[in-house]
Amino acid sequence: MKAILTTTAMTLALAAPAMAQSAMDTDGDGNVTLEELQVAFPDATTDTFAAIDTDADGVLSDVELQAAVDAGLLPAG
Numbered sequence: 893m894k895a896i897l898t899t900t901a902m903t904l905a906l907a908a909p910a911m912a913q914s915a916m917d918t919d920g921d922g923n924v925t926l927e928e929l930q931v932a933f934p935d936a937t938t939d940t941f942a943a944i945d946t947d948a949d950g951v952l953s954d955v956e957l958q959a960a961v962d963a964g965l966l967p968a969g
């Protein structure tokens with residue numbers, strides 16, 4: 893799963909411009925926290941966050957969010 897997500901993230905990083913993150917990053921620091929994720933997705937849990945946070949740095953990058961949408965962890969748009 894992690895390898896698949898990483899591969900997807902790398903592919904999307906080349907193919908897709910930033911989209912999902914900017915809407916969720918309410919404080920504009922360039923990363924999406926669990927709290928910011930839950931604003932957009934109130935049903936998101938810490939398990940969901942951990943599954944999306946593939947590099948485990950505690951925040952979600954645009955690449956990680958795009959990969960999550962692509963993997964069906966989050967609804968698109």
Ligand SMILES: [Ca+2]
Pocket residue numbers: 917918919920921922923924925928
């Ligand atoms: Ca933020």
Ligand SMILES: [Ca+2]
Pocket residue numbers: 945946947948949950951952953956
């Ligand atoms: Ca991360």
